[in-house]
Amino acid sequence: MQAVTESIGFVGLGLMGHGIAKNLLERGYPLTVYGRRNRQPVDDLVGRGAKEVKTVAELAPNATIVFLCLTDSAAVQSVVDELKGGLRKDTIIVDCSTSDPTVTVRLAEELAKSGVQYCDAPLGGTPAQAETGELSVMAGATEEIFARLHPVFATWAKKIVRVGNVGDGHRMKLINNFLSLGYGALYAEALAITRKAGLTVEQFDSVIRGSRMDCGFYQTFMGYALEGNRDSHKFTLSNAYKDTRYLESMANAAGSPTFLASAVKNYYGMAVAMGGSGPEDYVPHLPDYAMRVGGGSV
Structure with a gap:
């Protein structure tokens, strides 16, 4: 030692x-x-x-x-x-x-x-x-x-x-979080469509889990949608919104397009604006806000 x-x-x-x-x-x-x-x-x-x-x-x-x-x-x-x-x-x-x-x-x-x-x-x-x-x-x-x-x-x-x-760690972290939080926005919208199309969360998970689209982030994210575990993935919506704003700003300064990055940022901004700004409002709760936009709940 x-x-x-x-x-x-x-x-x-x-x-x-x-x-x-x-x-x-x-x-x-x-x-x-x-x-x-x-x-x-x-x-x-x-x-x-x-x-x-x-x-x-x-x-x-x-x-x-x-x-x-x-x-x-x-x-x-x-x-x-x-x-x-x-x-x-x-x-x-x-x-x-x-x-x-x-x-x-x-x-x-x-x-x-x-x-x-x-x-x-x-x-x-x-x-x-x-x-x-x-x-x-x-x-x-x-x-x-x-x-x-x-x-x-x-x-x-x-x-x-x-x-x-110095600075490269934070640059890479923002890109890393763009990927993970992008997954979160994608899962949230997919779950909202799933429910509004008449399928259940369980049916959705039975196909995705264990497939090539499964990953560690998916598994913790789905702890809330499947089991109601609000603490399954403790990363706040407000932090997600902050990180995606930083990512968008970095991309703008670099002259890189942000078609997807801005859309992901806006998803988290929407959730925060709709009340998801508390210390216990986490990323897996995002589907609730996606459902509310069109009327309904997960």
Whole structure:
């Protein structure tokens, strides 16, 4: 087992962050955490040996690596602003959020002036995989920084890929989420058509499951439609809408067409506008909104 030489700070102990932080603790990394509203994951980690601080600024001097697992780029910017004054030279900020790559690159350039390093390391997987240490990570960093982070990532990730330099991880994550959230929009519309055409969800699933169109995303997505399990795939509709907006913006800046990407974005925007903006309104609930557009329910 490799000797632990890093001290970890962590901000963003939500659905994914708690599992990552727990695995870091279990592998012997000293952990300092900051939490605002949701006390349950913070209390759990403190009970496992983490140290809690009352402000983000207090976290900075205690860490050689600071993980951020936040909602969006605005939240990342806010936390980085609070950290800036206390960060030591050669500290690495690791942004595991799904963020706007242009903001990522700008923050990295600003922090580099004071010797602070940056890595965008968005995640692939589910909260359950975060708990078991089986996430995937797509990192944007120099080869040197990636080599330093690799053993830390290995405590909670099963697949670790250096995509390229800073910003490339977030660019790839947006493309990854376009595919997965595109599946979600496709499944939602297909299920709405299925029901309105007089077929059942069970008939639909009996053909798709086990076919070439089956996949892990399909299986967790269908947990709600088939079994009524609202927690089968815990990724919020509001986060999906945010990610697809970021993807569309990135494509526009690159001069790439967004015929499908904009349609997918609008699907999630529709659901959020119709009331699916809460913390427990998840992607598998999208068929409910697709049905309501034409009248009816899943």
